[in-house]
Amino acid sequence: MKFGILINEGPYNHQSADSAYQFCKAAIERGHEIDRVFFYHDGVNNATKLTEPPQDDRHIVNRWSKLAEEHGVDLVVCVAAGLRRGIVDDNLAAGFRISGLGQLVESGIRSDRVVTFGD
Template identity: 80%
Template sequence: MKFGILVNEGPYNHQATDSAYQFAKAAIEKGHTVPRVFFYHDGVYNSTKLTEPPQDDRNIVARWSKLAEDHKVDLVVCVAAGLRRGIKDEVLAPGFRISGLGQLVEAGIQYDRLVTFGD
């Protein structure tokens, strides 16, 4: 089964990001594919390489980058939501790219399920 994932919350202020990552990881481990994760609203904060969590905390941005590298997951940041929050190409962590809402619509059409995390 192909799962598209929509993340609407920031990395450290809501459980949604952790849940989305764990869902994607578990789906891949079970043999499903996660071709794309779309970051929208405050979810765009998951993409910035400027995030520096303490050493004893999880590095959510690095987790997403590794998932993209290991499993060819397309990490798409909404251009409009990103620009409103100061997220531009220069601050993107590895594996992330900026694009429009058409990428989200395409995921909803082409994949078996689109799973949303956060409000």
């Protein structure tokens, strides 16, 4: 099955980034396809390479980058939501790209299911 993923909440502040990551990993392991992960609202904060959690904590941003590198998952940050929150190309972590909201709608059209992670 082909999944589109929408993440609406920021990392560390909220469970949605963790749940979405676990979901993506489990889906890929079971042979499903992640069409795209779209970061919206405060979810765009998943994409900043300035993130530096304590050593003993999970690194949410690097975890996404690794998922993109190993499985070619398309990580898309909403340009408008990103600009509002200071997420731009200069501080974008590896594996992410910035694009428009059309990418979310497009993924909805193309995927069998869209799963939202947020409040």
